[in-house]
Amino acid sequence: MKTIRRLIYREAATGVAFVTLAFLALFFFFDMVDELRWVGRASEAGYTLSYALLYVALSLPAHLYELLPITVLIGTIFVMARLAQSSEFTIMRTSGLGPWRALRTLLVLGCAFVIVTFAVGDYLAPLSDRAAQLVKARRTGQISAGATGAWLKERQGDHSVAVNVRALDPNGHMRNVRVFEFDAQGRVASTVQAERGEFAPEGDGWNLEGVRRNVFHHGNASPGAPTSASGAGAAAPRVERLQEPNYRWPTRISTDMVAASLLKPDKMATIDLFQYIRHLEANGQSAQKYEIEFWRKVFYPLSCLVMVVLSLPFAYLHFRSGGIAAYVFGGVMAGISFFLLNNVFGYAGNLQNWSPWLTAAAPGLIYSLLSLGAFGWLVLRR
Template sequence: MRTIRKLVHREVIGAVSFVTFGFLALFFFFDLVDELRWVNRSPTPGNDISLAVLSVALRIPSHLYELLPITVLIGTIFVMARLAQSSEFTIMRTSGLGPGRALRALLTLGLGFVLVTFAVGDYLAPLSDKAAQLIKARAQGRLSTGATGAWLKERQGDRSYAVNVRAIIADGSMQGVRVFEFDDQGRMAAQIHATSARFVDDGWMLLEARRSVFASQDSPNAHITQEESAQLLWPTTITSDMVAAAVLKPDRMATIDLFQYISHLKDNGQSAQRYEIEFWRKVFYPLSCLVMVVLALPFAYLHFRSGSIAGYVFGGVMAGISFFLLNNLFGFAGNLQNWSPWLTAAAPGIIYSLASLAAFGWLVLRR
């Protein structure tokens, strides 16, 4: 059995690696074409193409994380169908490879793919994506989430603060910072406008800041006091990671960073539904590799001796794409309908697990 298990593992790993390389090359080409739009905008002449290629190359781990369950399904289906077509799997069955042993052999291999997917998605992809964002910011001069920038909220005692960051500059500092201070009754007590800001140990150092204080709002002597400072220290617990989390997409964050950011949002009375769904997706998504190898196993029990296996591989591609689409659909629907985050993230995997076990039971145990 050990020899058969090594043979199956070697064939599946080779097929998955080949399919993954093909998909990554395709995504690299598409991303490179898309990145050519900001070529010649770099402040360093002559480095435009190299920066674009490096930025696209750093996105490969993110694509690898997204594609691994799909490529595992396609590669495993190809191997199982080819073994069935050449009658090699029939010989393995006569040698003692029963359905239980075959399932255990694939689940052992699937656990390896689970660990690889988790390591890439939780460690390699977030680091490489942050590096790609910094390179893009260096080429464009800034990194922003759109016209309004990123919004954050913090509570300090009986005061609450709404913070707006227009963009993040390549050196890690912030540009176009606005701080709105509210009292315990929800009225605006002060606001600060700063051209830029940088992170220091005690909070943020606001540069070229203008502070407006709204005093005595309930009396006839209400007035506004304005102060201008070249440097103004604003004490805050909002860190650079929290600002980056507000700027970057939640699916590009590590699991621990998502958990800390969710805690920050809840402590400040903000909705964390979107980030909670993404947190549980990060937990359950690597387990999709186990679902995919189980879904591919019934293809080894199909009875055919001649013909092409392209149709089965195409079916695997469609199944992988449908899983990806269903995963995104449940994420958007769960966010809109306020579904339970963990159930929203686990539902696609549960549906495909039941489908794969049903197919396995019908083809293997009944037939």
């Protein structure tokens, strides 16, 4: 039985590796074609073809994380169908490989793919994506998100602060920083505009350069001061305008929080997502999108287990010459449908405010029921 397990593991690993390499080559080609539009149009540093190739190559681990459950399904379907076509699986069955033992063998293989998917998604992909962004930033000038950059919120006593960082430069400095401070009544207390900013080494503030500050004095009368119809006794509202070459702004917003808001949630590690969600909740901001992505990070690697179970019934089908291609094509369609369903549930859960963990787990649960139904109908009943 140990020889049979080694044969299945070797064939499945080879099949999955072959399919994964084919898909990565396809994504590499498409990304390279898309990246060619930026070659020669960057800053004076020069975004050449070699840097475009490096950027696309560093983006491959993110594609690998997205593709692994799909390639596991296609690769194992191909292997199981080929073993059935060549009657090798029939020989294994006569040697004592029953349905439950075959299922247990594939689940062990699926656990290995789960570990690989988790390691790629939580360690390799975030590191390579940050390296890719750094390569592009050094040649194009900055890292930004959307038209207005990153927005963050923080509470400071009874005041609330909204912060906008337009972009990060290759050295980690912030560009075009805007800070809006609101008092307890929701009125604007002050605004700060800075050309450039950097995080203080102590971690308790930002050092801003080229600062323009506006301090709003709303003219509230002091307690007990006499008032009249003409407003005598009350200070007149005014705006104090200040220009300073350097300004120290106290804040608890760290480098990781700014970087997290500039990165897409699916590019972040699980622990970074969890910390960022806690920051958003502590400051009264909606964290629905990030919570869904956090639970997707938790459940997505487990979908490899679902895929190997879904491939097992193909070993019990009877194939004629050339009939294996149709089943492999069916596996491709099933993998693509899982990917689409995963994305659709993510968008729908964010719009409809569904429970984050249920939104993330629903595609896996649906395909688990399908795989167990196929296993019971095609394997146990035959």
